[in-house]
Each structure stands twice: as structure tokens, then as C-alpha cells.
Amino acid sequence: MAATTDGGIVIAGMRCGGCGLQSAPPQPVCPHCGGDREIGPVSLPPRGTLYSFTIVHVAPAGLEDEAPYVLGIVELEGGARITARVRTADPGALAIAAPLQLSEIRAGVCFFDPA
Amino acid sequence: MREVAVAGVGMTPFGVYPERRLEDLIHDAGSQALADAGIWERRREVEALYVGNFSAEGFNGQNHLAPIAARALGLGGIPATRTEGACASSGIAFREAALLVAGGVYEMVLVVGVEKMNALETPGITRVLGEAAHAEEEAAVGATFPSLFAMIARRHMHQYGTTREMLSAVAVKNHRHGLRNPRAHMRKEITLEKAMAAAPICEPLNLYDCSLISDGAAAALVTTLDRARGLAAMPIRVLGAGQASDAPCLHHKPDITVSRATRWAAERAFAQAGLGPGDVSFAEVHDCFTIAEILATEDLGLVEKGKGGPAVLEGATSLGGRIPVNVSGGLKSKGHPVGATGVAQIVEAVTQLRGDAGDRQIEGARVGLTHNLGGSGATCTVHLFGRA
Known part of the structure; x- marks a missing residue:
């Protein structure tokens, strides 16, 4: 998902000319309308808001050491949504629609901080 | 399309059965369904077997489950097919059976759904269940x-x-x-x-808020409504x-x-x-x-x-x-x-x-x-x- 322009991190995504919606990651057909024409790559902005989230207390094998952690669906500026991690010292203060800033992409996983 | 009915049902009690093999669970549920319809002794009349199972490979290290199910029920030889659709695996199996009977391909199909989850500890079970999400876009993120x-x-x-x-x-x-x-x-x-x-x-x-981590099997015998009327149990229409x-x-x-x-x-x-x-x-x-x-x-x-x-x-x-x-x-x-x-x-x-x-x-x-x-x-x- 990572790409770098002007020293900032952006998220590799796509825009469908058929339905006009943006999404990530890039793929041969639009995940929203199923169309395959007028598909083009776009760099998605590293900013968005929290669409929904959860605090994971029981983690799957391999991630036990990281729990509790915040998992969220982030709606990026422009409308694309991705599943990502949110890093915050105060998960109790998080709320739907909270503004977020991308801080890091590690092994394909986007990590956001409260903006 | 022909009218389709359920002619027999069976089910193991659901619970935690680490000592029971997958085929034991399949046998119990499947044989109950056949006995319910009164055709256990005539079970060679079953023309196809559909097995709904999410992840015997993940929980039990066992792929290729359908012929194992056929053997467990004394039905070896007939077409045996496994369907996988995460937690909807056996809903899919049942629908396939109903459509095949409705369309005249088969007269009688047995459907068995089975899972043995309690072969792993909770983090492992959580990981296998997580494989029903998208591997890169969700599970790798920690979903x-x-x-x-x-x-x-x-x-x-x-x-x-x-x-x-x-x-x-x-x-x-x-x-x-x-x-x-x-x-x-x-x-x-x-x-x-x-x-x-x-x-x-x-x-x-x-x-x-969470459902239980269970082991068990359930089975249904699917046939035409006409055929079901001649069997032992009250037919229920699909x-x-x-x-x-x-x-x-x-x-x-x-x-x-x-x-x-x-x-x-x-x-x-x-x-x-x-x-x-x-x-x-x-x-x-x-x-x-x-x-x-x-x-x-x-x-x-x-x-x-x-x-x-x-x-x-x-x-x-x-x-x-x-x-x-x-x-x-x-x-x-x-x-x-x-x-x-x-x-x-x-x-x-x-x-x-x-x-x-x-x-x-x-x-x-x-x-x-x-x-x-x-x-x-x-x-x-x-x-x-x-x-x-």
C-alpha cells in the first residue's frame, strides 16, 4: 500500500470512472460496482475520519503481545475506506468521526494517529 | 421444478468433544437423519452426499473431508462433495442439494454439516476463524x-x-x-x-455477545415431496x-x-x-x-x-x-x-x-x-x- 510523494506517505488506491468511487487497494475491477472500465490508480490522502472502531482485547495467534489494540475502519478524504490500526494512549477518548492522520505503513498495514 | 422436502433430520448434541473424531460426529448426525426417514437399512438409495464444513484443515489438519463422510455413513461410491462458505458452509450444502433434487438431477441427497473446533486453543481458533475474513485487507491488520x-x-x-x-x-x-x-x-x-x-x-x-466454540454435526435428508410422503417421518416442504x-x-x-x-x-x-x-x-x-x-x-x-x-x-x-x-x-x-x-x-x-x-x-x-x-x-x- 505504501508510496511516497513529496516526503509524505500516501495510500495506493484506485478510482472507478464508472461509479465515481475511490477504493483501496488497487484491483482489476471496482469493489463497489464491479465495473472494469475507466479504472485508474490514485494516491489516496493520508488523512481521514474514523467510520467505526473496536478495542481488541482477545487477539488472534501471533498478535497476542499487541493486545489491547485499536482496529478501525478509516474513511479517507475522498471517500475510500480501509481497515487499519489506530494508535492512541487513550482509546476511551476515540469516537466515530474522529479525525485521523496516517503515521506509518508497516508490512502493508496502515497505522493512524488522532489528528 | 419439482417440489422438494426434508424427509429426515439428525443432530449430535453440540458441545466440547475433543475425544470424538470428525467421522464419529458425521456418522451420528447422518445415521440419525437416515433412520428418521426409515431408510438407514436402504441407505444405498441416497445418490449424493453434500458436506458443509468450514475448516477441517485449520482445526483438524484434515482436507478432502467429503469421501471421509461417505465412508463414515457406508455411502462410499456416490458423489461426495464438500462446500465451504465460512459459517454458511452447510446452508450452501443444503441449498445445492435442494436445487439438484428440484431440477431432477437426483431423487435423494444427504446433507451433513460438521465442525470440530475444540482441537485448538482459543488463539488458534480465533486465527482459523479469522481466515474467513480477507487475509491481507483485514486479518493481517489484526481483524x-x-x-x-x-x-x-x-x-x-x-x-x-x-x-x-x-x-x-x-x-x-x-x-x-x-x-x-x-x-x-x-x-x-x-x-x-x-x-x-x-x-x-x-x-x-x-x-x-459471542456465540460458543462448539463441536458437532447436523444432517438432513432431501428428496422430492412425493418420495418423502412414502417415508417414515412427516415430510416438511422446502x-x-x-x-x-x-x-x-x-x-x-x-x-x-x-x-x-x-x-x-x-x-x-x-x-x-x-x-x-x-x-x-x-x-x-x-x-x-x-x-x-x-x-x-x-x-x-x-x-x-x-x-x-x-x-x-x-x-x-x-x-x-x-x-x-x-x-x-x-x-x-x-x-x-x-x-x-x-x-x-x-x-x-x-x-x-x-x-x-x-x-x-x-x-x-x-x-x-x-x-x-x-x-x-x-x-x-x-x-x-x-x-x-
Whole structure:
């Protein structure tokens, strides 16, 4: 998902000319309308808001050491949504629609901080 | 299309059976269904076997399960096929069988759903279940099934005012129902206070919002209505069989509080049956998490959108209420051996429509609906059943 322009991190995504919606990651057909024409790559902005989230207390094998952690669906500026991690010292203060800033992409996983 | 019926059903009690092999569970449920129809001794009349199973490879290190199931039932030689659609694996298997009988390909098909989950510890089970989400876009990010439904729950609370109490009321109701089901995994009543105060799993969902990690199998014998009338048990008609797919990732759904696959599968099943939600006497829906039952009742049209939570609090979905939901105890109390769940719901629907459900019998039950969901809603099957 990572790409770098002007020293900032952006998220590799796509825009469908058929339905006009943006999404990530890039793929041969639009995940929203199923169309395959007028598909083009776009760099998605590293900013968005929290669409929904959860605090994971029981983690799957391999991630036990990281729990509790915040998992969220982030709606990026422009409308694309991705599943990502949110890093915050105060998960109790998080709320739907909270503004977020991308801080890091590690092994394909986007990590956001409260903006 | 020919009229199709369920001619026999069988089911193991759901529970924790680390000492029982997959084929033992398959044998118990499948042989019960054949004996119920009175054809165990004539079982070579079964022309095909469909096995719904999510992940015997993940839980038990066993792929290629269908011929093992055929051997376990003395049916070796016939076509044996496994279907996988996460927790909807055996709803899919049943629908395939019903379509093949309706279309005249086969006269008689046995469907078995099975899962043996308690071969791993909880983190391993959580990881295998997580494989029903998208590997790169969700699971690698740290998503688990409770976490996906937790995000649905938080959004539903935000959009419709659904409360912590409403979620817990689903668990309390289903445990109260399950107390009356001798084959339920956890026959234990729970209080609202205890359900609301349970340890968090993925906030806002806690331990009592989650269904059980169970082992078990369920089976149904599918044949033509004409043929079923000559067999031992009361035939129950298959009135409609709908299936749909939806985005495999929550982040690609326009509104995660809506299960489009549920709506589409239900529309197809209702259209086949010539019925609507108002004709349904009772429903067995996929309460893998409390919020999932609320979504299901809304998207099946049993209650208004956004009113699934209040309907539980008002008792509308309790045994004795306007539209009883999960009288078997549901996945929450009866248990959720994931690959067995779709057929187990059908076993309950058939049992209710025959009038054999004992002290959890729904009076005057005429049309039953079963709703089986896979993943976070990427797959759904809806079946409608009625008395012949």
C-alpha cells in the first residue's frame, strides 16, 4: 500500500470512472460496482475520519503481545475506506468521526494517529 | 421444478468433544437423519452426499473431508462433495442439494454439516476463524471475527441508538430458549446484569455477545415431496432457497449496519415461495454475535430497520412473542460448530414444523425461516420451510 510523494506517505488506491468511487487497494475491477472500465490508480490522502472502531482485547495467534489494540475502519478524504490500526494512549477518548492522520505503513498495514 | 422436502433430520448434541473424531460426529448426525426417514437399512438409495464444513484443515489438519463422510455413513461410491462458505458452509450444502433434487438431477441427497473446533486453543481458533475474513485487507491488520462484528455494533449504536442493554438482551433471550433444548451446548440461564458486565472481547462486544466454540454435526435428508410422503417421518416442504454474496471486506460496504446478502438471499427465497416476511411463524437466524441477530431480524424484514434491538427488549422475538427468533437457543446457547450451523438451523425448523419441539414448541408454527451467514456477511443463505 505504501508510496511516497513529496516526503509524505500516501495510500495506493484506485478510482472507478464508472461509479465515481475511490477504493483501496488497487484491483482489476471496482469493489463497489464491479465495473472494469475507466479504472485508474490514485494516491489516496493520508488523512481521514474514523467510520467505526473496536478495542481488541482477545487477539488472534501471533498478535497476542499487541493486545489491547485499536482496529478501525478509516474513511479517507475522498471517500475510500480501509481497515487499519489506530494508535492512541487513550482509546476511551476515540469516537466515530474522529479525525485521523496516517503515521506509518508497516508490512502493508496502515497505522493512524488522532489528528 | 419439482417440489422438494426434508424427509429426515439428525443432530449430535453440540458441545466440547475433543475425544470424538470428525467421522464419529458425521456418522451420528447422518445415521440419525437416515433412520428418521426409515431408510438407514436402504441407505444405498441416497445418490449424493453434500458436506458443509468450514475448516477441517485449520482445526483438524484434515482436507478432502467429503469421501471421509461417505465412508463414515457406508455411502462410499456416490458423489461426495464438500462446500465451504465460512459459517454458511452447510446452508450452501443444503441449498445445492435442494436445487439438484428440484431440477431432477437426483431423487435423494444427504446433507451433513460438521465442525470440530475444540482441537485448538482459543488463539488458534480465533486465527482459523479469522481466515474467513480477507487475509491481507483485514486479518493481517489484526481483524478477528469479534472485532468485525464489534465495528458493526458500534456503528449500529451510532446510527440507530442501539444500546448495550439491547445487545445483552439477545444473549439472555437465547440462553433462556436454549434451556429448553436438550441438544444445546450451554443450557444455562444468564441474567441481564451478568451479560452486560462480562469481560470485553472486542469493545463494545463482551464474552456474552459471542456465540460458543462448539463441536458437532447436523444432517438432513432431501428428496422430492412425493418420495418423502412414502417415508417414515412427516415430510416438511422446502418452500424457498436463496443465496447471495456481498463484499468480502466490511470497508467495501456502503453501510456496515446493513447485510445486503441477507436482504438479497431473503428476497430470492420469498419470491420462490410466493411469501413475504409477514408470513413467517418463526426464524432461526445467525446470531454468531448478539448484534448479528439484531441485523438479521431487520434485514429479513421481520422488524423495521433500526428496531431490532427494541424488538428484543419488548419480547417480540421471544418464545411466545410476535415472531419467535432462535427458539433453539441459537448459536449463542445451542452452540456454533460453524460448518454444522446451517443444517442445525434446518433441523430446528423441521422439528418445530412437525410439532416435535417439546416444551419449546411454537404453537401453530406454519412457515419457518432459516438464515445462515458466512464471514462478516459476504455469504448468506435463507431457506423457507412449511408443512406439507
